[in-house]
Amino acid sequence: MTKQRPIILHFFEDTRQLELPEFFIKSFEVIPIPLNSPLLVNEYVVGIMVDVSALSNSLCDIILAHNALVGNMGICLCTDSFQPKLAHILSLEAQTVCLERELLRNTNTVEWKQLERFFSSIARTNHYNTAITRSSYQKSVLDTLQIIAHQWRQPINLISMEAINMMVLANIDKTVKSSEVLKSSEFISQQISRMSDILKSILNMGKDERIKQLFTVHELTDSIKLFFNEQFQKEEIDLVIDILDDEIQIYGFKTDIEEVLINLINNACDAYNGNHIDGKKTITFRALIDKDTYLFSIRDEAGGIPEEIRKKIFEPKFSTKDKGVGFGIGLHFAQLTIEKEFGGSLTLHSFPNGSEFQIKLPRNDLSNLTFIH
Secondary structure (H helix, E strand, O other): OOOOOOEEEEEEOOOOOOOOHHHHHOOEEEEEEEEEOOOOOOOOOOEEEEOOOOOOOOHHHHHHHHHHHHHEEEEEEEEEEOHHHHHHHHHOOOOEEEHHHHHHOOOOOOOHHHHHHHHHHHHHHHHHHHHHHHHHHHHHHHHHHHHHHHHHHHHHHHHHHHHHHHHHHHHHOOOOOOHHHHHHHHHHHHHHHHHHHHHHHHOOOOOOOOOOOOEEHHHHHHHHHHHHHHHHHHHHHEEEEEEEEOOOEEEEOHHHHHHHHHHHHHHHHHHHHHHHOOEEEEEEEEEEEOOOOEEEEEOOOOOOOOOOHHHHOOOOOOOOOOOOOOOOOOHHHEEEEEHHHOOOOEEEEOOOOEEEEEEEEOOOOHHHHOOOO
């Protein structure tokens, strides 16, 4: 496949087009365009050569329109009458050089070599930027897949545990009650629905067409209790819900902040298991209003977090879990969600006997809204 040469648009006002040196033609595809032609947009366009007797406001507008649509371009002004004001306007938007018109009529002049280096430099920069953009896109796709995998791990584990329980019951008791089967089926259905909501939330992250809604803190805690009910019963963990202000209402994407809270609570659960804490195990969720701020906290008594870990805890790909168990993106993703989508903050406070994650959300003018039950 022949490699696409960078494109240069050659604007001219009469039939006397520039004669191009052979080395210049090998480096670039030069497309002659009369001044009254429509805009030409192509990802390989790297510059414009303007071969006119004098610049005009309308021609400047055409050049600026191309630059706005194409992006980073170089402009070579070849005129008989140099107009500093118009040239300055163009130079503010794109890299611009000015040459006397007659100098480029001679294909042997050094100006052509300089012009080739000028446009080649822009072509290399554009190629590099395109490669970076594509690499960034590929990385964002990978990060999204990692986030989905991370968020799906919990419901998948719960579904697996429930399926094992059903098989054990069936082997022990050949006449398993239909109510038990129905209960397990409903639980599995809830977890699958949860996975679907997670996927929708992540794939729609940052899209303008998503609809924000007003919801109460009680709706959040109801979802959280439902999500962790079976797991906490088996692991003997008490989830304490302490809502000090019943009128807390949040405006935003409910599923996103729900995912953040589930992530934090799940980390607290992992801390109890990882530190092999015996006796009473409690995770406390607290919600209150402090002036113009909503405060949410998730606190555990699982032994605290060492200082060297606290410094890195929100960094992407940092994980204290075994390889293959954690991706190290849960807390990073949670912090991004709180900061970017809700304009708030997520911080960690550690104590000798445990740790607390604190979320602060600005109330803005939400106190003036009325929630309809």
